[in-house]
Protein backbone atom coordinates (compact mmCIF):
# COMPACT_ATOMS: atom_id res chain seq x y z
CA UNK A 1 0.00 0.00 0.00
CA UNK A 2 1.15 3.56 -0.73
CA UNK A 3 2.10 5.70 2.28
CA UNK A 4 -0.99 7.25 3.92
CA UNK A 5 -1.44 10.95 4.56
CA UNK A 6 -4.10 13.48 5.48
CA UNK A 7 -4.30 17.26 5.15
CA UNK A 8 -4.55 19.19 8.41
CA UNK A 9 -7.57 21.07 7.02
CA UNK A 10 -9.56 17.85 7.38
CA UNK A 11 -9.64 17.94 11.19
CA UNK A 12 -10.75 20.15 14.09
CA UNK A 13 -8.50 21.78 16.65
CA UNK A 14 -5.24 23.69 16.52
CA UNK A 15 -2.25 22.39 14.61
CA UNK A 16 -0.93 20.42 17.60
CA UNK A 17 -4.32 18.74 18.21
CA UNK A 18 -4.58 17.83 14.56
CA UNK A 19 -1.07 16.39 14.36
CA UNK A 20 -1.53 14.31 17.51
CA UNK A 21 -4.80 12.87 16.18
CA UNK A 22 -3.19 12.11 12.80
CA UNK A 23 -0.23 10.34 14.41
CA UNK A 24 -2.46 8.43 16.85
CA UNK A 25 -4.61 7.12 14.01
CA UNK A 26 -1.49 5.70 12.36
CA UNK A 27 -0.97 7.86 9.26
CA UNK A 28 2.49 8.03 7.71
CA UNK A 29 2.36 11.67 6.71
CA UNK A 30 0.54 14.97 6.72
CA UNK A 31 -0.14 17.87 4.37
CA UNK A 32 0.39 21.05 6.38
CA UNK A 33 -2.22 23.64 5.49
CA UNK A 34 -0.71 27.10 5.56
CA UNK A 35 -3.65 28.48 7.53
CA UNK A 36 -3.14 25.91 10.30
CA UNK A 37 0.48 27.01 10.50
CA UNK A 38 -0.24 30.78 10.36
CA UNK A 39 -2.76 30.59 13.18
CA UNK A 40 -0.49 28.44 15.34
CA UNK A 41 1.71 30.01 17.97
CA UNK A 42 4.99 28.21 17.34
CA UNK A 43 7.96 28.88 15.09
CA UNK A 44 8.52 26.82 11.91
CA UNK A 45 11.44 24.83 13.31
CA UNK A 46 9.50 23.81 16.41
CA UNK A 47 6.50 22.85 14.29
CA UNK A 48 8.78 20.81 12.03
CA UNK A 49 10.25 19.08 15.06
CA UNK A 50 6.81 18.42 16.53
CA UNK A 51 5.89 16.68 13.28
CA UNK A 52 9.02 14.55 13.05
CA UNK A 53 8.78 13.69 16.76
CA UNK A 54 5.33 12.26 15.98
CA UNK A 55 6.97 10.13 13.26
CA UNK A 56 5.04 11.89 10.53
CA UNK A 57 6.43 12.92 7.16
CA UNK A 58 5.51 16.36 5.82
CA UNK A 59 4.01 15.32 2.51
CA UNK A 60 3.21 18.84 1.32
CA UNK A 61 2.91 22.46 2.36
CA UNK A 62 -0.18 24.01 0.83
CA UNK A 63 -1.89 25.77 -0.80
CA UNK A 64 0.03 28.35 -2.75
CA UNK A 65 -2.61 30.23 -4.73
CA UNK A 66 -2.87 32.37 -7.84
CA UNK A 67 0.57 31.71 -9.26
CA UNK A 68 0.53 30.97 -12.98
CA UNK A 69 -0.24 33.45 -15.77
CA UNK A 70 -0.01 36.68 -13.78
CA UNK A 71 0.79 39.89 -15.72
CA UNK A 72 3.56 42.15 -14.39
CA UNK A 73 3.93 43.66 -11.83
CA UNK A 74 1.82 41.00 -10.09
CA UNK A 75 4.02 38.28 -11.55
CA UNK A 76 7.12 39.61 -9.82
CA UNK A 77 5.29 39.80 -6.49
CA UNK A 78 4.08 36.24 -6.92
CA UNK A 79 7.62 34.95 -7.42
CA UNK A 80 8.80 36.88 -4.37
CA UNK A 81 5.94 35.38 -2.36
CA UNK A 82 6.95 31.90 -3.56
CA UNK A 83 10.59 32.53 -2.58
CA UNK A 84 9.50 33.45 0.95
CA UNK A 85 7.41 30.30 1.22
CA UNK A 86 10.30 28.14 0.00
CA UNK A 87 12.40 29.57 2.84
CA UNK A 88 9.64 28.81 5.30
CA UNK A 89 9.39 25.27 3.94
CA UNK A 90 13.07 24.75 4.58
CA UNK A 91 12.62 25.73 8.21
CA UNK A 92 9.61 23.45 8.53
CA UNK A 93 11.29 20.60 6.71
CA UNK A 94 8.67 20.48 3.92
CA UNK A 95 9.89 19.30 0.54
CA UNK A 96 6.83 19.77 -1.66
CA UNK A 97 4.75 22.87 -2.28
CA UNK A 98 1.26 22.46 -3.71
CA UNK A 99 0.21 25.14 -6.17
CA UNK A 100 -3.45 25.12 -7.08
CA UNK A 101 -4.51 26.64 -10.39
CA UNK A 102 -5.10 30.38 -10.51
CA UNK A 103 -8.61 31.71 -9.80
CA UNK A 104 -7.71 35.40 -10.05
CA UNK A 105 -9.64 37.48 -12.62
CA UNK A 106 -6.30 39.22 -13.31
CA UNK A 107 -4.65 36.03 -14.46
CA UNK A 108 -3.99 35.43 -18.15
CA UNK A 109 -4.63 32.18 -19.93
CA UNK A 110 -2.37 30.25 -22.23
CA UNK A 111 -0.78 26.90 -21.62
CA UNK A 112 2.68 28.04 -22.68
CA UNK A 113 2.57 31.11 -20.48
CA UNK A 114 1.70 28.91 -17.47
CA UNK A 115 4.37 26.35 -18.46
CA UNK A 116 6.96 29.09 -18.74
CA UNK A 117 6.06 30.44 -15.27
CA UNK A 118 6.34 26.97 -13.76
CA UNK A 119 9.64 26.33 -15.49
CA UNK A 120 11.08 29.52 -14.01
CA UNK A 121 9.66 28.59 -10.59
CA UNK A 122 11.38 25.22 -10.98
CA UNK A 123 14.77 26.96 -11.03
CA UNK A 124 13.87 28.87 -7.86
CA UNK A 125 12.65 25.66 -6.21
CA UNK A 126 15.92 23.93 -7.14
CA UNK A 127 17.86 26.73 -5.46
CA UNK A 128 15.94 26.06 -2.27
CA UNK A 129 16.09 22.30 -2.58
CA UNK A 130 12.30 21.90 -2.78
CA UNK A 131 9.79 20.67 -5.35
CA UNK A 132 6.48 21.99 -6.67
CA UNK A 133 3.29 20.16 -7.60
CA UNK A 134 0.62 21.78 -9.76
CA UNK A 135 -3.06 20.94 -9.23
CA UNK A 136 -6.10 21.92 -11.30
CA UNK A 137 -8.93 23.27 -9.13
CA UNK A 138 -12.29 22.41 -10.68
CA UNK A 139 -13.08 26.13 -10.58
CA UNK A 140 -9.71 27.43 -11.76
CA UNK A 141 -9.98 30.47 -14.03
CA UNK A 142 -8.06 29.05 -16.97
CA UNK A 143 -6.91 25.64 -15.75
CA UNK A 144 -9.69 23.48 -14.31
CA UNK A 145 -9.03 20.03 -15.70
CA UNK A 146 -6.19 17.70 -14.71
CA UNK A 147 -5.41 17.11 -18.41
CA UNK A 148 -4.57 20.79 -18.87
CA UNK A 149 -2.55 20.84 -15.65
CA UNK A 150 -0.59 17.83 -16.91
CA UNK A 151 0.03 19.46 -20.30
CA UNK A 152 1.39 22.54 -18.50
CA UNK A 153 3.62 20.44 -16.27
CA UNK A 154 4.81 18.45 -19.28
CA UNK A 155 5.68 21.60 -21.19
CA UNK A 156 7.30 23.18 -18.13
CA UNK A 157 9.71 20.28 -18.53
CA UNK A 158 11.52 20.81 -15.23
CA UNK A 159 12.61 18.09 -12.86
CA UNK A 160 11.41 20.15 -9.88
CA UNK A 161 7.89 20.51 -11.26
CA UNK A 162 5.30 17.74 -11.20
CA UNK A 163 1.56 17.14 -11.21
CA UNK A 164 -0.87 16.83 -8.30
CA UNK A 165 -4.05 14.86 -8.82
CA UNK A 166 -7.13 15.27 -6.64
CA UNK A 167 -10.02 12.81 -6.96
CA UNK A 168 -12.59 15.45 -6.06
CA UNK A 169 -11.71 17.91 -8.83
CA UNK A 170 -11.47 15.09 -11.34
CA UNK A 171 -14.68 13.28 -10.41
CA UNK A 172 -16.73 16.41 -9.68
CA UNK A 173 -16.17 17.54 -13.26
CA UNK A 174 -16.75 14.03 -14.56
CA UNK A 175 -13.42 14.19 -16.39
CA UNK A 176 -12.58 10.89 -18.06
CA UNK A 177 -10.27 8.71 -15.99
CA UNK A 178 -8.50 6.74 -18.72
CA UNK A 179 -6.05 9.55 -19.65
CA UNK A 180 -4.67 9.45 -16.09
CA UNK A 181 -3.18 6.04 -16.82
CA UNK A 182 -0.90 7.49 -19.51
CA UNK A 183 0.75 10.05 -17.20
CA UNK A 184 4.16 8.75 -16.08
CA UNK A 185 3.88 7.88 -12.37
CA UNK A 186 7.18 9.59 -11.56
CA UNK A 187 5.80 12.93 -12.81
CA UNK A 188 2.99 12.79 -10.24
CA UNK A 189 4.12 14.50 -7.04
CA UNK A 190 1.06 13.76 -4.93
CA UNK A 191 -2.39 12.18 -5.12
CA UNK A 192 -5.16 13.63 -2.99
CA UNK A 193 -8.31 11.70 -2.25
CA UNK A 194 -11.77 12.86 -1.31
CA UNK A 195 -15.31 11.63 -1.87
CA UNK A 196 -18.53 13.67 -1.73
CA UNK A 197 -22.27 13.07 -1.78
CA UNK A 198 -23.90 13.84 -5.13
CA UNK A 199 -25.41 17.30 -4.71
CA UNK A 200 -26.78 19.68 -7.25
CA UNK A 201 -24.82 22.83 -6.41
CA UNK A 202 -21.87 24.94 -7.54
CA UNK A 203 -18.63 23.01 -7.41
CA UNK A 204 -16.76 25.47 -5.16
CA UNK A 205 -19.31 25.28 -2.31
CA UNK A 206 -19.64 21.54 -2.83
CA UNK A 207 -15.88 21.12 -2.45
CA UNK A 208 -15.41 23.47 0.49
CA UNK A 209 -18.24 22.12 2.67
CA UNK A 210 -19.33 18.65 1.61
CA UNK A 211 -16.26 16.58 0.78
CA UNK A 212 -15.96 13.44 2.84
CA UNK A 213 -13.82 10.32 3.14
CA UNK A 214 -13.78 7.74 0.35
CA UNK A 215 -16.73 5.44 0.97
CA UNK A 216 -18.81 8.10 2.72
CA UNK A 217 -19.97 9.77 -0.48
CA UNK A 218 -21.14 8.81 -3.95
CA UNK A 219 -18.09 9.40 -6.18
CA UNK A 220 -16.26 6.47 -7.84
CA UNK A 221 -13.01 7.07 -5.94
CA UNK A 222 -11.86 3.46 -6.41
CA UNK A 223 -12.08 3.86 -10.20
CA UNK A 224 -9.97 7.02 -9.89
CA UNK A 225 -7.39 5.25 -7.74
CA UNK A 226 -7.28 2.33 -10.12
CA UNK A 227 -6.34 4.71 -12.95
CA UNK A 228 -3.68 6.30 -10.71
CA UNK A 229 -2.23 2.88 -9.87
CA UNK A 230 -1.85 2.17 -13.59
CA UNK A 231 0.67 5.04 -13.78
CA UNK A 232 3.01 3.29 -11.34
CA UNK A 233 2.68 6.16 -8.85
CA UNK A 234 4.06 4.94 -5.53
CA UNK A 235 3.84 8.15 -3.47
CA UNK A 236 1.46 9.07 -0.67
CA UNK A 237 -2.32 8.91 -0.91
CA UNK A 238 -3.46 11.96 0.99
CA UNK A 239 -6.96 12.64 2.24
CA UNK A 240 -7.91 16.26 1.74
CA UNK A 241 -11.36 16.85 3.15
CA UNK A 242 -13.10 20.18 3.52
CA UNK A 243 -16.19 19.28 5.55
CA UNK A 244 -18.21 21.34 8.02
CA UNK A 245 -18.88 18.37 10.34
CA UNK A 246 -15.26 17.27 10.33
CA UNK A 247 -14.16 20.76 11.31
CA UNK A 248 -16.53 20.56 14.28
CA UNK A 249 -16.17 16.90 15.23
CA UNK A 250 -13.63 14.99 17.28
CA UNK A 251 -10.22 15.15 15.55
CA UNK A 252 -9.33 11.76 16.98
CA UNK A 253 -12.44 10.04 15.72
CA UNK A 254 -12.31 11.67 12.29
CA UNK A 255 -8.63 10.75 11.87
CA UNK A 256 -9.40 7.11 12.65
CA UNK A 257 -12.25 7.21 10.13
CA UNK A 258 -9.82 8.61 7.57
CA UNK A 259 -7.38 5.75 7.93
CA UNK A 260 -10.26 3.24 7.85
CA UNK A 261 -11.50 4.82 4.62
CA UNK A 262 -8.06 4.41 3.01
CA UNK A 263 -7.85 0.78 4.10
CA UNK A 264 -11.29 0.06 2.67
CA UNK A 265 -10.48 1.98 -0.53
CA UNK A 266 -7.28 -0.02 -1.06
CA UNK A 267 -9.30 -3.21 -0.67
CA UNK A 268 -12.01 -1.99 -3.02
CA UNK A 269 -9.45 -0.97 -5.65
CA UNK A 270 -7.61 -4.29 -5.36
CA UNK A 271 -10.92 -6.09 -5.92
CA UNK A 272 -11.57 -4.05 -9.08
CA UNK A 273 -8.27 -5.36 -10.46
CA UNK A 274 -8.41 -8.95 -9.23
CA UNK A 275 -10.60 -10.11 -6.35
CA UNK A 276 -8.29 -13.09 -5.83
CA UNK A 277 -5.44 -10.74 -4.90
CA UNK A 278 -7.34 -8.91 -2.14
CA UNK A 279 -5.46 -8.84 1.16
CA UNK A 280 -8.45 -9.14 3.47
CA UNK A 281 -11.80 -10.94 3.41
CA UNK A 282 -14.52 -9.16 1.45
CA UNK A 283 -17.29 -7.16 3.13
CA UNK A 284 -19.24 -9.62 5.25
CA UNK A 285 -22.64 -10.65 3.91
CA UNK A 286 -25.26 -10.38 6.68
CA UNK A 287 -27.75 -13.22 7.02
CA UNK A 288 -29.99 -11.78 9.71
CA UNK A 289 -30.33 -10.46 13.25
CA UNK A 290 -29.54 -13.34 15.63
CA UNK A 291 -30.50 -11.57 18.86
CA UNK A 292 -30.86 -8.18 20.51
CA UNK A 293 -29.58 -7.87 24.08
CA UNK A 294 -31.02 -5.47 26.64
CA UNK A 295 -29.11 -4.49 29.78
CA UNK A 296 -31.04 -3.23 32.78
CA UNK A 297 -31.69 -3.63 36.51
CA UNK A 298 -34.13 -6.16 37.97
CA UNK A 299 -37.01 -3.76 38.39
CA UNK A 300 -37.19 -2.33 34.87
CA UNK A 301 -36.39 -5.86 33.64
CA UNK A 302 -39.68 -7.05 35.10
CA UNK A 303 -41.55 -4.28 33.34
CA UNK A 304 -39.76 -5.14 30.10
CA UNK A 305 -40.69 -8.81 30.54
CA UNK A 306 -44.36 -7.80 30.81
CA UNK A 307 -44.01 -5.74 27.67
CA UNK A 308 -42.37 -8.66 25.84
CA UNK A 309 -45.18 -10.98 26.96
CA UNK A 310 -47.82 -8.57 25.73
CA UNK A 311 -45.98 -8.37 22.40
CA UNK A 312 -46.35 -12.14 22.11
CA UNK A 313 -42.84 -13.22 23.16
CA UNK A 314 -42.38 -16.22 25.42
CA UNK A 315 -39.52 -16.85 27.78
CA UNK A 316 -37.51 -19.49 25.94
CA UNK A 317 -34.36 -19.87 28.03
CA UNK A 318 -32.47 -19.16 31.26
CA UNK A 319 -28.71 -18.71 31.07
CA UNK A 320 -26.74 -21.54 32.72
CA UNK A 321 -24.59 -19.31 34.89
CA UNK A 322 -25.74 -15.73 34.53
CA UNK A 323 -28.76 -13.68 35.33
CA UNK A 324 -29.76 -13.60 31.69
CA UNK A 325 -33.00 -14.71 30.07
CA UNK A 326 -33.98 -15.34 26.49
CA UNK A 327 -37.32 -14.36 24.94
CA UNK A 328 -38.42 -15.66 21.57
CA UNK A 329 -41.09 -15.42 18.96
CA UNK A 330 -40.97 -16.47 15.30
CA UNK A 331 -37.35 -15.91 14.24
CA UNK A 332 -36.76 -13.20 16.87
CA UNK A 333 -34.57 -13.64 19.96
CA UNK A 334 -34.36 -11.00 22.67
CA UNK A 335 -31.94 -11.31 25.57
CA UNK A 336 -32.47 -9.61 28.91
CA UNK A 337 -29.30 -9.22 30.94
CA UNK A 338 -29.54 -8.17 34.60
CA UNK A 339 -26.06 -9.29 35.66
CA UNK A 340 -24.51 -7.33 38.50
CA UNK A 341 -21.14 -6.97 36.82
CA UNK A 342 -19.60 -7.19 33.41
CA UNK A 343 -20.19 -5.33 30.21
CA UNK A 344 -24.00 -5.25 30.31
CA UNK A 345 -24.09 -3.80 33.81
CA UNK A 346 -21.61 -1.06 32.85
CA UNK A 347 -23.80 -0.25 29.89
CA UNK A 348 -26.90 0.02 32.09
CA UNK A 349 -25.11 2.28 34.57
CA UNK A 350 -23.84 4.50 31.81
CA UNK A 351 -26.91 4.67 29.57
CA UNK A 352 -29.86 3.44 31.62
CA UNK A 353 -32.07 0.56 30.46
CA UNK A 354 -31.37 -0.14 26.81
CA UNK A 355 -29.86 -2.25 24.11
CA UNK A 356 -26.25 -3.12 24.96
CA UNK A 357 -25.59 -5.52 22.08
CA UNK A 358 -26.77 -6.73 18.71
CA UNK A 359 -25.85 -10.15 17.39
CA UNK A 360 -25.65 -10.41 13.63
CA UNK A 361 -25.61 -13.66 11.71
CA UNK A 362 -22.79 -13.75 9.16
CA UNK A 363 -21.60 -16.41 6.73
CA UNK A 364 -18.14 -16.69 8.30
CA UNK A 365 -17.36 -15.32 11.76
CA UNK A 366 -13.58 -15.72 11.47
CA UNK A 367 -13.50 -13.84 8.16
CA UNK A 368 -15.73 -11.08 9.55
CA UNK A 369 -13.44 -10.65 12.56
CA UNK A 370 -10.37 -10.64 10.29
CA UNK A 371 -11.86 -7.87 8.18
CA UNK A 372 -12.85 -5.94 11.32
CA UNK A 373 -9.27 -6.13 12.58
CA UNK A 374 -7.89 -5.08 9.19
CA UNK A 375 -10.22 -2.05 9.30
CA UNK A 376 -8.99 -1.26 12.83
CA UNK A 377 -12.42 -1.75 14.35
CA UNK A 378 -12.23 -2.37 18.11
CA UNK A 379 -12.59 -6.01 19.03
CA UNK A 380 -14.08 -7.08 22.37
CA UNK A 381 -13.64 -10.08 24.63
CA UNK A 382 -15.46 -10.93 27.84
CA UNK A 383 -14.86 -13.76 30.29
CA UNK A 384 -17.19 -16.73 29.91
CA UNK A 385 -18.11 -19.55 32.29
CA UNK A 386 -16.69 -23.08 31.89
CA UNK A 387 -18.10 -24.79 28.81
CA UNK A 388 -19.81 -21.59 27.66
CA UNK A 389 -19.36 -20.09 24.26
CA UNK A 390 -17.32 -17.02 23.65
CA UNK A 391 -19.08 -15.02 20.97
CA UNK A 392 -16.65 -12.89 18.93
CA UNK A 393 -17.59 -9.22 19.09
CA UNK A 394 -16.59 -5.71 18.16
CA UNK A 395 -17.53 -2.31 19.57
CA UNK A 396 -20.38 -0.56 17.82
CA UNK A 397 -22.43 2.60 18.22
CA UNK A 398 -22.19 4.27 21.63
CA UNK A 399 -19.86 1.61 23.06
CA UNK A 400 -22.42 -1.16 22.50
CA UNK A 401 -21.34 -4.50 21.09
CA UNK A 402 -21.93 -6.31 17.85
CA UNK A 403 -21.64 -10.07 18.26
CA UNK A 404 -21.16 -12.38 15.31
CA UNK A 405 -22.78 -15.76 14.96
CA UNK A 406 -22.85 -18.10 12.01
CA UNK A 407 -25.22 -20.87 10.98
CA UNK A 408 -23.75 -24.10 12.33
CA UNK A 409 -23.92 -27.61 11.04
CA UNK A 410 -26.14 -29.77 13.28
CA UNK A 411 -24.61 -30.59 16.59
CA UNK A 412 -22.05 -27.75 16.64
CA UNK A 413 -22.08 -25.52 19.68
CA UNK A 414 -24.11 -22.35 19.44
CA UNK A 415 -24.93 -19.54 21.83
CA UNK A 416 -28.28 -21.29 22.43
CA UNK A 417 -26.40 -23.96 24.38
CA UNK A 418 -25.57 -21.38 27.07
CA UNK A 419 -29.29 -21.39 27.90
CA UNK A 420 -31.48 -23.97 29.59
CA UNK A 421 -34.60 -24.10 27.45
CA UNK A 422 -37.86 -23.15 29.12
CA UNK A 423 -40.79 -24.08 26.95
CA UNK A 424 -43.64 -21.95 28.31
CA UNK A 425 -45.88 -20.64 25.55
CA UNK A 426 -43.63 -21.85 22.77
CA UNK A 427 -46.52 -23.28 20.80
CA UNK A 428 -48.56 -20.10 20.46
CA UNK A 429 -48.57 -18.87 16.83
CA UNK A 430 -46.09 -16.04 16.28
CA UNK A 431 -47.62 -12.56 16.03
CA UNK A 432 -44.19 -11.27 15.04
CA UNK A 433 -41.72 -13.14 12.86
CA UNK A 434 -38.52 -11.17 12.26
CA UNK A 435 -36.63 -8.06 13.21
CA UNK A 436 -37.59 -5.65 10.43
CA UNK A 437 -35.21 -2.82 11.28
CA UNK A 438 -33.18 -1.29 14.08
CA UNK A 439 -32.78 2.47 14.48
CA UNK A 440 -29.82 4.00 16.23
CA UNK A 441 -29.67 7.62 17.30
CA UNK A 442 -26.37 9.42 17.41
CA UNK A 443 -24.83 12.87 17.32
CA UNK A 444 -25.30 14.34 13.87
CA UNK A 445 -21.51 14.75 13.65
CA UNK A 446 -21.04 11.00 14.10
CA UNK A 447 -23.34 9.87 11.32
CA UNK A 448 -20.62 9.64 8.67
CA UNK A 449 -18.37 7.74 11.10
CA UNK A 450 -20.95 5.04 11.72
CA UNK A 451 -21.92 4.96 8.06
CA UNK A 452 -18.30 4.13 7.22
CA UNK A 453 -18.06 1.67 10.12
CA UNK A 454 -21.05 -0.35 8.94
CA UNK A 455 -20.53 -0.19 5.20
CA UNK A 456 -16.79 -0.92 5.32
CA UNK A 457 -17.31 -4.10 7.34
CA UNK A 458 -20.62 -5.39 6.02
CA UNK A 459 -22.22 -5.79 2.61
CA UNK A 460 -24.84 -3.14 3.30
CA UNK A 461 -26.24 -0.75 0.71
CA UNK A 462 -26.86 2.87 1.52
CA UNK A 463 -30.33 4.25 0.87
CA UNK A 464 -30.33 8.04 0.30
CA UNK A 465 -30.52 10.08 3.48
CA UNK A 466 -33.88 11.63 4.32
CA UNK A 467 -34.67 14.69 6.40
CA UNK A 468 -37.66 14.03 8.66
CA UNK A 469 -39.55 16.76 10.48
CA UNK A 470 -39.67 16.39 14.26
CA UNK A 471 -41.66 19.20 15.95
CA UNK A 472 -38.34 20.41 17.43
CA UNK A 473 -36.26 20.33 14.23
CA UNK A 474 -35.11 18.15 11.39
CA UNK A 475 -33.79 14.64 11.91
CA UNK A 476 -31.51 13.12 9.28
CA UNK A 477 -32.18 9.46 8.70
CA UNK A 478 -29.92 7.11 6.75
CA UNK A 479 -31.01 3.51 6.12
CA UNK A 480 -28.46 0.76 5.44
CA UNK A 481 -29.88 -2.48 4.09
CA UNK A 482 -28.50 -5.82 2.93
CA UNK A 483 -29.45 -7.37 -0.39
CA UNK A 484 -32.36 -9.53 0.79
CA UNK A 485 -33.68 -7.04 3.36
CA UNK A 486 -32.97 -9.39 6.29
CA UNK A 487 -30.85 -6.71 7.99
CA UNK A 488 -31.92 -3.09 7.94
CA UNK A 489 -30.19 -0.54 10.13
CA UNK A 490 -31.15 3.12 10.35
CA UNK A 491 -28.81 5.85 11.54
CA UNK A 492 -30.53 8.93 12.91
CA UNK A 493 -28.94 12.22 13.88
CA UNK A 494 -30.09 15.78 14.30
CA UNK A 495 -28.40 19.14 14.54
CA UNK A 496 -31.39 20.50 16.44
CA UNK A 497 -30.91 19.94 20.16
CA UNK A 498 -34.46 19.13 21.26
CA UNK A 499 -35.59 16.57 18.69
CA UNK A 500 -36.47 13.10 20.01
CA UNK A 501 -33.29 11.79 18.42
CA UNK A 502 -31.04 14.47 19.98
CA UNK A 503 -32.66 14.11 23.38
CA UNK A 504 -32.05 10.38 23.29
CA UNK A 505 -28.34 11.07 22.88
CA UNK A 506 -28.05 13.94 25.35
CA UNK A 507 -30.19 12.40 28.09
CA UNK A 508 -28.82 8.89 27.84
CA UNK A 509 -25.13 9.62 27.67
CA UNK A 510 -24.58 8.78 24.11
CA UNK A 511 -25.70 7.05 20.99
CA UNK A 512 -27.60 3.81 20.83
CA UNK A 513 -30.64 1.85 19.74
CA UNK A 514 -33.75 3.97 20.06
CA UNK A 515 -36.22 1.79 18.29
CA UNK A 516 -36.72 -1.73 17.02
CA UNK A 517 -39.30 -2.73 14.42
CA UNK A 518 -40.64 -6.27 14.11
CA UNK A 519 -42.33 -7.76 11.08
CA UNK A 520 -45.82 -9.15 11.44
CA UNK A 521 -47.53 -11.31 8.84
CA UNK A 522 -50.88 -9.82 9.97
CA UNK A 523 -50.63 -6.53 11.79
CA UNK A 524 -54.37 -6.34 12.59
CA UNK A 525 -54.34 -9.76 14.26
CA UNK A 526 -51.11 -8.91 16.10
CA UNK A 527 -52.40 -5.59 17.40
CA UNK A 528 -55.75 -7.10 18.44
CA UNK A 529 -53.97 -9.86 20.40
CA UNK A 530 -51.59 -7.37 22.01
CA UNK A 531 -54.42 -5.04 22.98
CA UNK A 532 -56.25 -8.01 24.49
CA UNK A 533 -53.07 -8.63 26.50
CA UNK A 534 -53.29 -5.08 27.86
CA UNK A 535 -50.93 -3.21 25.57
CA UNK A 536 -51.86 0.10 24.02
CA UNK A 537 -50.27 1.97 21.18
CA UNK A 538 -49.13 5.47 20.35
CA UNK A 539 -52.11 7.77 19.71
CA UNK A 540 -52.44 9.07 16.18
CA UNK A 541 -54.52 12.21 15.49
CA UNK A 542 -57.77 12.06 13.53
CA UNK A 543 -56.33 14.58 11.03
CA UNK A 544 -53.92 11.93 9.87
CA UNK A 545 -56.71 9.51 8.95
CA UNK A 546 -58.68 12.23 7.18
CA UNK A 547 -55.64 12.90 5.04
CA UNK A 548 -55.11 9.19 4.32
CA UNK A 549 -58.64 8.98 3.06
CA UNK A 550 -58.09 12.00 0.83
CA UNK A 551 -54.77 10.68 -0.49
CA UNK A 552 -55.62 7.09 -1.25
CA UNK A 553 -59.40 6.80 -1.24
CA UNK A 554 -59.18 3.78 1.06
CA UNK A 555 -62.20 1.60 1.75
CA UNK A 556 -64.04 3.11 4.74
CA UNK A 557 -63.91 -0.20 6.60
CA UNK A 558 -60.17 -0.54 6.11
CA UNK A 559 -59.64 3.05 7.19
CA UNK A 560 -61.74 2.43 10.32
CA UNK A 561 -59.59 -0.53 11.23
CA UNK A 562 -56.41 1.51 10.81
CA UNK A 563 -57.88 4.26 12.95
CA UNK A 564 -59.13 1.89 15.62
CA UNK A 565 -55.73 0.23 16.00
CA UNK A 566 -53.62 3.41 15.65
CA UNK A 567 -51.99 1.96 12.54
CA UNK A 568 -50.20 4.19 10.04
CA UNK A 569 -50.32 3.44 6.33
CA UNK A 570 -48.19 4.09 3.27
CA UNK A 571 -48.31 2.98 -0.32
CA UNK A 572 -45.68 2.79 -3.04
CA UNK A 573 -47.21 1.75 -6.34
CA UNK A 574 -49.01 -1.49 -5.51
CA UNK A 575 -46.88 -2.13 -2.42
CA UNK A 576 -48.30 -1.23 0.98
CA UNK A 577 -46.85 -0.61 4.41
CA UNK A 578 -48.66 -0.70 7.75
CA UNK A 579 -46.99 0.33 10.98
CA UNK A 580 -47.87 0.87 14.63
CA UNK A 581 -45.83 2.05 17.61
CA UNK A 582 -45.75 1.13 21.29
CA UNK A 583 -45.40 3.86 23.86
CA UNK A 584 -41.84 4.64 24.89
CA UNK A 585 -40.38 2.24 27.47
CA UNK A 586 -38.62 3.79 30.47
CA UNK A 587 -38.41 7.00 28.42
CA UNK A 588 -35.70 5.31 26.37
CA UNK A 589 -36.76 3.08 23.52
CA UNK A 590 -39.87 1.88 21.78
CA UNK A 591 -41.03 -0.85 19.45
CA UNK A 592 -42.72 -0.73 16.11
CA UNK A 593 -44.70 -3.42 14.35
CA UNK A 594 -44.78 -3.38 10.58
CA UNK A 595 -46.45 -5.35 7.87
CA UNK A 596 -44.93 -5.15 4.40
CA UNK A 597 -47.27 -6.04 1.57
CA UNK A 598 -46.22 -6.58 -2.05
CA UNK A 599 -42.52 -5.96 -1.49
CA UNK A 600 -42.71 -2.47 0.06
CA UNK A 601 -39.06 -1.49 0.52
CA UNK A 602 -39.19 1.76 2.51
CA UNK A 603 -39.79 2.70 6.13
CA UNK A 604 -42.93 4.84 5.98
CA UNK A 605 -40.96 8.11 5.88
CA UNK A 606 -44.13 10.10 5.11
CA UNK A 607 -45.56 8.93 8.44
CA UNK A 608 -42.47 9.67 10.50
CA UNK A 609 -43.41 13.32 11.27
CA UNK A 610 -46.82 12.14 12.54
CA UNK A 611 -45.14 9.60 14.79
CA UNK A 612 -42.55 12.12 16.04
CA UNK A 613 -45.23 14.69 16.84
CA UNK A 614 -47.25 12.07 18.72
CA UNK A 615 -44.17 11.07 20.71
CA UNK A 616 -43.33 14.71 21.41
CA UNK A 617 -46.80 15.14 22.93
CA UNK A 618 -46.09 12.23 25.25
CA UNK A 619 -42.52 13.09 26.08
CA UNK A 620 -41.63 14.21 29.55
CA UNK A 621 -40.29 17.74 29.97
CA UNK A 622 -36.53 18.02 29.47
CA UNK A 623 -34.64 17.35 32.67
CA UNK A 624 -30.99 17.77 33.49
CA UNK A 625 -29.33 14.48 32.57
CA UNK A 626 -27.97 12.48 35.48
CA UNK A 627 -26.78 8.89 35.76
CA UNK A 628 -29.34 6.39 37.03
CA UNK A 629 -26.98 5.13 39.72
CA UNK A 630 -24.73 7.56 41.43
CA UNK A 631 -23.03 5.11 43.75
Ligand SMILES: O=C(O)c1ccc(O)c(O)c1
Pocket residue numbers: 062063098100135137166192207208240
Ligand atom coordinates in the same frame (compact mmCIF):
# COMPACT_ATOMS: atom_id res chain seq x y z
O1 LIG B 1 -10.55 24.78 -2.01
C1 LIG B 1 -9.39 25.10 -2.24
O2 LIG B 1 -9.01 26.25 -2.35
C2 LIG B 1 -8.39 24.02 -2.42
C3 LIG B 1 -7.06 24.24 -2.08
C4 LIG B 1 -6.14 23.22 -2.25
C5 LIG B 1 -6.51 22.01 -2.77
O3 LIG B 1 -5.66 20.98 -2.93
C6 LIG B 1 -7.85 21.81 -3.12
O4 LIG B 1 -8.19 20.61 -3.62
C7 LIG B 1 -8.77 22.80 -2.94
Ligand SMILES: [Mg+2]
Pocket residue numbers: 135166192240
Ligand atom coordinates in the same frame (compact mmCIF):
# COMPACT_ATOMS: atom_id res chain seq x y z
MG1 LIG C 1 -6.66 19.21 -3.63
